[in-house]
Amino acid sequence: MEATGNALSYKWRVSRDNGATWEKLSMFAEVNSFSDKRLEIYDADSSAVDYMFRAEVSTPGFKCGTILYSEPAKIIKLPDNDNDCVTDDIDLDDDNDGILDTNEDSTDIDGDGIINSFDLDSDGDGCFDVIEGGYYDGDGDGIAGDDPVLVDL
Known part of the structure; x- marks a missing residue:
């Protein structure tokens, strides 16, 4: 107006x-x-x-x-699938598995109702994508790295 x-x-x-x-x-x-x-x-x-x-x-x-x-x-x-305070529209990795969304996609390969870029195990084989991608997952939660991440400023 x-x-x-x-x-x-x-x-x-x-x-x-x-x-x-x-x-x-x-x-x-x-x-x-x-x-x-x-x-x-x-x-x-x-x-x-x-x-x-x-x-x-x-x-x-x-x-x-x-x-x-x-x-x-x-x-x-705005949606933030992985709750990392970066909204999905600008988040490069919507599920924080270490694999960029551009390398996953918006299909649902395993048919579980979760699109691949949100799915921590997109092929449904019981092994997290972060491990299959060769990344470190110290606490076994399917998200790259340890949680919480500590940063020195």
Whole structure:
């Protein structure tokens, strides 16, 4: 939505119940401003998934002015199959077995309902792909390396 005019007032609203009710946006500390025409939310935690946001635009100086509402926008959580905090759309290895997704694929070779790039044993032979690929799996969980991985900074 784009609103034009003089002395426009923007108030942001949030709905936690799929748009049934709307309340003032005050619970998010990581927003740029509650009165700007652009809303930016930074580092939303998983409790905010599926919340909806919309702008209420009015002209407070014009008594008979119409209040307009933007289309709602919803916070979504991008999938992260291996829970490594790298979303699958940019993760080079969605199951952390050490084999790049470009070398696995999105088919399901063993027919278990899990695509190969998510499947730790994509051929269903009982041996993890990480071992078949020649990688180290010190704790035997099918994920390359030991868990947790310790890094010195």
